[in-house]
Amino acid sequence: MHNTGKIIIGLLIFLVIAAFPIWYAVAGGKTGEMPVLEKAARGENCIIDSVLMKETHMFLLDDWRDEVVREDDRWYRSMTLDSTIEKSLTRTCLGCHASKANFCDRCHDYLAVVPYCWDCHVDPKEFE
Amino acid sequence: MGIDRRGFMKVSGLTILGIAGGASIDGLASPQTPRKKAAEAGTRRYAMVVDLKKCHSQEGCRDCVQACHLYHNVPDFDNRKDEIKWIWKDSFHHAFHSMEHEHLEESITEGPALLLCNHCDNPPCTRVCPTKATWKREEDGIVMMDWHRCIGCRYCVVACPYGSRSFNWRDPRPHIKEVNPDFPTRTRGVVEKCTFCELRLAKGQKPACVEACKEGALIFGDLEDPESEVRKALQDRFSIRRKPELGTEPEVYYLV
Amino acid sequence: MIENALRGSKRYWTWVFFLLAVIFVGFLFYLKQYHEGLGITGLSRDVTWGFYIAQLTFLVGVAASAVMVVLPYYLHNYKAFGKITILGEFLAISSVIMCMLFVVVDIGQPSRMFNLFLHPSPNSMLFWDTVVLSGYLILNIVISIVTLGAERKGIAPPGWIRPVIVFSIPWAVSIHTVTAFLYAGLGARPFWMTAILAPRFLASAFAAGPALLILLVLLMRKITKFHVGDEPIKKLTVIVTYAMIINVFFVLMEFFTAFYSAMPEHVAHFKYMYFGLDGNANLVPWMWTSVVLSIFALVMLIVPKFRYNFKLLPVTCVAVFIGLWIDKGIGLIITGFVPSVLGEVVSYKPTFPEIMITIAIYAVGALLVTVFYKVALTVRGEVTYDRVRPLETKAVGTK
Numbered sequence: 001m002h003n004t005g006k007i008i009i010g011l012l013i014f015l016v017i018a019a020f021p022i023w024y025a026v027a028g029g030k031t032g033e034m035p036v037l038e039k040a041a042r043g044e045n046c047i048i049d050s051v052l053m054k055e056t057h058m059f060l061l062d063d064w065r066d067e068v069v070r071e072d073d074r075w076y077r078s079m080t081l082d083s084t085i086e087k088s089l090t091r092t093c094l095g096c097h098a099s100k101a102n103f104c105d106r107c108h109d110y111l112a113v114v115p116y117c118w119d120c121h122v123d124p125k126e127f128e
Numbered sequence: 129m130g131i132d133r134r135g136f137m138k139v140s141g142l143t144i145l146g147i148a149g150g151a152s153i154d155g156l157a158s159p160q161t162p163r164k165k166a167a168e169a170g171t172r173r174y175a176m177v178v179d180l181k182k183c184h185s186q187e188g189c190r191d192c193v194q195a196c197h198l199y200h201n202v203p204d205f206d207n208r209k210d211e212i213k214w215i216w217k218d219s220f221h222h223a224f225h226s227m228e229h230e231h232l233e234e235s236i237t238e239g240p241a242l243l244l245c246n247h248c249d250n251p252p253c254t255r256v257c258p259t260k261a262t263w264k265r266e267e268d269g270i271v272m273m274d275w276h277r278c279i280g281c282r283y284c285v286v287a288c289p290y291g292s293r294s295f296n297w298r299d300p301r302p303h304i305k306e307v308n309p310d311f312p313t314r315t316r317g318v319v320e321k322c323t324f325c326e327l328r329l330a331k332g333q334k335p336a337c338v339e340a341c342k343e344g345a346l347i348f349g350d351l352e353d354p355e356s357e358v359r360k361a362l363q364d365r366f367s368i369r370r371k372p373e374l375g376t377e378p379e380v381y382y383l384v
Numbered sequence: 385m386i387e388n389a390l391r392g393s394k395r396y397w398t399w400v401f402f403l404l405a406v407i408f409v410g411f412l413f414y415l416k417q418y419h420e421g422l423g424i425t426g427l428s429r430d431v432t433w434g435f436y437i438a439q440l441t442f443l444v445g446v447a448a449s450a451v452m453v454v455l456p457y458y459l460h461n462y463k464a465f466g467k468i469t470i471l472g473e474f475l476a477i478s479s480v481i482m483c484m485l486f487v488v489v490d491i492g493q494p495s496r497m498f499n500l501f502l503h504p505s506p507n508s509m510l511f512w513d514t515v516v517l518s519g520y521l522i523l524n525i526v527i528s529i530v531t532l533g534a535e536r537k538g539i540a541p542p543g544w545i546r547p548v549i550v551f552s553i554p555w556a557v558s559i560h561t562v563t564a565f566l567y568a569g570l571g572a573r574p575f576w577m578t579a580i581l582a583p584r585f586l587a588s589a590f591a592a593g594p595a596l597l598i599l600l601v602l603l604m605r606k607i608t609k610f611h612v613g614d615e616p617i618k619k620l621t622v623i624v625t626y627a628m629i630i631n632v633f634f635v636l637m638e639f640f641t642a643f644y645s646a647m648p649e650h651v652a653h654f655k656y657m658y659f660g661l662d663g664n665a666n667l668v669p670w671m672w673t674s675v676v677l678s679i680f681a682l683v684m685l686i687v688p689k690f691r692y693n694f695k696l697l698p699v700t701c702v703a704v705f706i707g708l709w710i711d712k713g714i715g716l717i718i719t720g721f722v723p724s725v726l727g728e729v730v731s732y733k734p735t736f737p738e739i740m741i742t743i744a745i746y747a748v749g750a751l752l753v754t755v756f757y758k759v760a761l762t763v764r765g766e767v768t769y770d771r772v773r774p775l776e777t778k779a780v781g782t783k
Contacts, residue, residue, distance in 0.1 A: 069274050072265070074330060090309065116315070120275060122201075124309035208730070209428040222726040226649075252571060258510040259499040279499050280422075280492020283510055285432045289572035291725045295432060295492065297423035316421035317492025374571040 035110040038102035047078040047085055047092070061089060061117070089121055099125065172268040173351040174247065174324055175379040176338075177361045182345035184239030192242065193217065195340030196322070201313040203303035212294040214322040215244040215337055223370060224382075236384055242346075244337075245292040245322035246370065246378030247271045253284035253293065262319070268350075269379060270324045280317040289371050290378075293321045324348075351379070385529075385536060388762035389755040395607075396758065403751040410744020413737040414489060422492055424737050431721040431732035435742055436490040438717035440483045442592070442709055443749075444563045445585060447479035447520065449593020451556035452623050453616075458549050464615040470535075472597060473528045474756035476556075480521040482749040487514075489741055509565045516559045523552045528756075536763045560585045567720065575653035575720045578641070584634040585712075591627035592708040594620045595701040600753070602698055608761055618692055625685040628704060632678060635711075653719050662729040667718065670710050677707030 016023075025031050040046070046053050048060070064087040067073040076087045085092050097103040100123045108115060183189075196202070196215045205211050221228060223241035251271050254263050261277040262284055264270070285293045299316045307313065311327065314320050325335035333339070338346045349356035358381075361367075367381040392400075417424050427434050450472035456462035457469045488494055505511050527549055534541035564582035571577065598620050604610040642650040655661050657671045684690045684700040691700075723729050734742070 065276055069272070069276065070263075072267075072326075072330065119315035120312040122307055122309045122311075122313060208430075210423055211429050218726065222728065225727045256508050256510065256570075258505050258508040258514070259496075259503045260505050261499070261503075277496070277499055277503065278493065279496045281487075281490070281510060282432045282492070283508065283566075286720075287570050287572055289725050291429075294429060296421065297427070298421045315493075316423075319492075376571070 033110075035106040037106055038097070038099055040096040041098045043081075043096050045080045046096075047076065047081055049080065058115070064089075089117060090124065094124065101125075171266070171352060173249075173379065174268050174270060174329075175349065175351045175358050175381065176244070176247075176324070176335075177347040177358050177367065177381045177383060178242050179343075179345045179347070179361070179365075179383045180236060180239065180241065181383070182343045183242055184235065185345075186343055187239075189343075190217070191340045191342065192337035192346060195336040196325075198306060199308055199311060199325075199328075199336040201300075201304050201308055201311055202320075203300035203313075204305060205298075205303050210297045212296065212300065212320065214294075214320070215242065217241070218243050224368065226371065226373070227368065233384075241382065243290065243292070243370075244380060245271060245324075246290055246376065246380045247322075247324055249377035249379065250375060252287040252289065252374075252376060256283040256287045258283065265326075268329075270326050271321075272326065273320060273323060275312070275314055275318050275320065278318040280319065282319060284319055289374050289376065293319050295319050385533065385759055385763060388759045392758060396754075399754060400751065403747045403754070406747040407744045407751070410741050410747065413740045414744070416737060417489070417741065418494070422490075424735060426733045426735045426738060428730065428732065430724045430728065430730035431718060433490070433717055433721070434732055435713075435734040435738055436486045438713045439742055439745070440486040440490070441563055441585075441717060442713040443479045443483045443486070444517070444560055445589025445712065446593045446596060447476045447483065447517075448556045448560040448586070449589050449597070450476035450524070451553050452590050452594050452627075453597070453620070454549060454556075455553050456619070458546070459553070462619070464613070464619060467612050468597070468601060468616050468620075470528055470532055470760050471600065471757065473524045474760060475593070475597060475600070475753060477521060477524045477528065478749045478752035478756065480517055480524070480559075481752060482745050483517055484521075485745045485748060486742075489745070509562060509569065512562045513559075513566060516555065516562050520552070520555055520559050523548065523555060527552060532760060532763055557586065560589055567717075572725050573720045574647075574649040576716075578638060580634055580637060584631065584638075587627050587631035587634055588708045588712060589627075591624050591631055592705050592712075594624050594627070595704040595708075598624070598701050599698060599705070600757070602694075604757065604761070610761055614694070617694075617697070621685070621691055621697065624701070624704060625691065628678070628681060628685055631708070632682060652723050656722050656729065657715055657719050661723065664722070664729045664731050666731050666733065667715060670714050674707045674710035674715065677703040677710075681707060 053060070064076070068087050074087055075084050077084050094100060100118070104115075193213075193215055197204070197213075200214060202214055203212055217240035220237045220239070220241050223243055228237070247270055249264075249269065251264055254271060257263070258281060259277050259279055261274045261279070263272055263274075265272050280295065282295050285295055296314050296316045296318055300314055304313060325333070325337075328335060335346075335348050338348045347357050347361050349358040351358055353359065361383065362381060365383040367383050369378045369381055372378070425434065425436075453465045453469050453472035457465040488497065491497060500511065500514055527545060530545045531541045561582045564585045567573065567576035568578065568581040598617055601610070601612060601617060601620075605612065639654065642654050652661060656664070657667050658675075659665070660668050681700055681703040684696060684703070690696055718732055721730075721732070
């Protein structure tokens with residue numbers, strides 16, 4: 001292979017640049033930081049097991065939006081609550097987790113994900 | 129992994145299957161009665177009847193327009209180019225130009241016509257949509273919009289013969305004076321239009337415009353129900369529709 | 385093969401970097417459009433499709449016109465086209481890519497573009513347009529790589545490629561037919577509601593595309609060692625002549641139907657284009673320019689003395705190309721919206737950012753054509769980076 005040395009050096013430079021967020025966090029001593037989420041304003045249980053919710057809420061919301069908008073299927077039977085709730089981000093989710101800023105955003109900011117829910121859906125707090 | 133979890137969730141969270149309640153006012157489903165069940169009982173065909181004479185009796189009235197636009201967070205751009213409208217007043221000439229003649233009764237031609245999505249039985253807009261972001265709901269005939277899915281190609285705007293569809297040329301949020309938190313806004317780059325207030329219907333309410341009209345110039349209901357107000361209104365008076373020659377079968381009727 | 389694009393003369397690199405600069409500027413304007421929305425264009429509630437979609441329509445035609453060199457060569461064994469079929473195919477690839485870019489810049493939510501494939505909707509002509517355009521792109525990429533690759537090795541192309549090429553011929557017709565169907569089936573737009581739209585699209589495409597190809601071939605004869613005789617150019621000119629005559633004939637058919645029937649909704653659009661409507665005449669100068677160019681081109685093409693005059697031919701081809709570009713790239717789409725479905729006359733003018741984005745996409749096309757032609761010609765040994773120097777002193781027009 002030609003230029004073996006050059007290629008290896010180039011790869012190393014690439015790795016250093018690509019791993020920038022990691023060593024930047026290490027250098028700043030920020031590796032242990034975790035987002036702290038505000039407890040729900042009311043109720044003990046989430047509409048599904050909360051660990052499962054943490055991992056799968058995006059799929060749940062995805063399903064909900066299709067079911068509500070496209071199938072006119074607006075009600076969800078929650079086993080954990082043993083009751084029927086409305087499939088609604090703003091009314092049901094934010095109904096308990098009253099502050100989007102202290103709940104949704106904290107984790108999303110930490111993970112640098114930008115869900116576009118809020119491009120359209122209204123955080124009632126924002127317009128009070 | 130996501131799919132497995134999702135499947136699990138679907139099993140754990142059963143979707144409620146309510147008891148099919150009898151058709152309530154004009155067949156509107158109550159919140160406890162999923163619409164699907166009601167649809168099995170009989171298909172509905174929602175329609176709007178606009179009484180032009182009653183509408184004209186209140187000159188300059190914009191109650192219905194304001195109620196609709198307030199409820200649905202419709203922005204006010206105040207320029208023709210970016211304008212978004214779900215329901216609006218336009219001249220008889222623009223609304224019915226193929227039906228016009230010089231000597232038509234002035235009380236009809238000089239007043240405005242109230243225009244909105246016709247919720248056609250045979251909608252050209254849904255036919256052209258490349259992503260099924262707009263479709264006709266079979267159980268009640270409402271031409272729906274999915275703002276999550278729309279890619280903003282505007283083919284539906286091009287195909288609509290009535291100018292009923294608006295595109296968000298810019299971010300609408302800064303142009304909404306008063307935000308209704310119970311209804312989403314839209315984002316730039318999607319198409320929007322009247323939905324016959326399908327969310328209000330699901331809650332058992334009448335469309336916002338119908339509720340706002342003090343003159344009773346707007347009548348809304350199910351054409352499949354022979355006892356409905358809309359059927360009676362169409363029985364009693366002569367009515368016209370916009371561009372009937374195109375075969376779109378509009379479900380908005382104008383009493384003249 | 386592609387590495388040949390990375391070695392070239394100073395002139396080659398100057399041209400490439402010029403195009404890259406144009407693309408970069410257009411890209412900045414696109415970022416602005418991406419962040420602010422399509423509101424920065426001249427499009428409006430009334431004229432919802434404009435410059436972008438019009439360019440798409442025009443370029444689908446240019447892409448389809450490759451069939452005018454492929455068909456005589458492969459079906460009729462017309463040997464003289466042997467050297468230029470690859471040029472036609474590369475032009476087609478570049479045009480299809482431009483078409484796709486014009487779709488991307490025209491949609492309001494480009495990040496959701498793949499909904500087209502996630503939720504395929506066979507009832508929509510836009511779905512079929514995506515299918516035929518992608519298919520045409522793939523066909524032409526495969527065909528050109530295989531045939532040029534074989535040529536480089538000095539062997540005959542594999543036998544299986546021939547049926548693929550033959551298959552690409554009707555496929556080329558389909559891309560422009562489906563593009564016409566985007567417009568021709570809408571009751572809301574009487575201007576496009578004409579069964580002759582697809583044939584008219586094909587006729588104008590088979591004139592404009594080969595006219596462009598003639599210009600490119602003449603240019604390459606001038607600035608490279610591209611050895612192509614006069615015969616294929618003459619043949620292409622004959623194709624342009626017939627296509628142009630048929631196109632003008634079709635346009636006159638449209639005139640007759642509209643004006644003789646005197647149906648207001650049909651007449652209004654033609655009046656707007658050629659005479660102005662309700663005091664709005666912003667397309668009138670463009671359309672009459674197109675008429676004058678087309679008549680001029682017809683005269684030049686029909687009279688044999690002018691047709692085969694290689695000094696006049698570039699002028700004729702430019703007249704054909706610009707005349708048809710105005711017709712399709714400006715007149716056809718915009719006029720469909722004026723008067724609007726409510727009978728209103730609302731004017732549309734592309735804005736500066738819109739024009740810059742459009743130019744940038746054309747620059748992408750020019751860059752692709754440049755690179756592809758460079759590769760093709762180098763493979764044939766008709767241009768070499770160490771031999772171009774003396775040619776640089778020659779007077780050269782743009783591209």
